[in-house]
Amino acid sequence: MVQKLDDDARTALLTRFRDWTHDPTRDAITRRFTFDDFAQAFGFMTSVAIIAEKMDHHPEWSNVYNRVDILLTTHDADGLSERDAKLAEAIERLL
Numbered sequence: 780m781v782q783k784l785d786d787d788a789r790t791a792l793l794t795r796f797r798d799w800t801h802d803p804t805r806d807a808i809t810r811r812f813t814f815d816d817f818a819q820a821f822g823f824m825t826s827v828a829i830i831a832e833k834m835d836h837h838p839e840w841s842n843v844y845n846r847v848d849i850l851l852t853t854h855d856a857d858g859l860s861e862r863d864a865k866l867a868e869a870i871e872r873l874l
């Protein structure tokens with residue numbers, strides 16, 4: 780079981796990643812990424828996938844043409860954990 784973020788840590792996470800929205804029903808963070816076209820969107824997804832596999836922490840996501848919707852939460856914690864913060868940080872660095 781992975782440690783779930785407490786209220787203060789969750790607030791700090793949302794303050795740090797202002798482009799991400801908290802989904803309280805899942806205790807997850809979500810963000811929509813919009814690119815010029817499918818090739819860019821899928822290139823981004825490929826980079827995220829490689830990072831996610833290295834981190835052994837995987838996004839829930841969907842793609843429609845130039846749009847990628849990402850939801851991060853930790854299944855093993857039943858909510859947000861440090862692993863989501865680390866993956867969000869790595870995703871932000873790709874932009």
Ligand SMILES: C[C@H](O)[C@H](O)[C@H]1CNC2=NC(N)=NC(=O)C2=N1
Binds near residue numbers: 835853854855
């Ligand atoms: C066995 C493996 O380490 C776990 O299933 C990992 C894989 N990727 C994961 N990804 C996410 N988002 N949450 C998890 O709890 C999780 N657990």
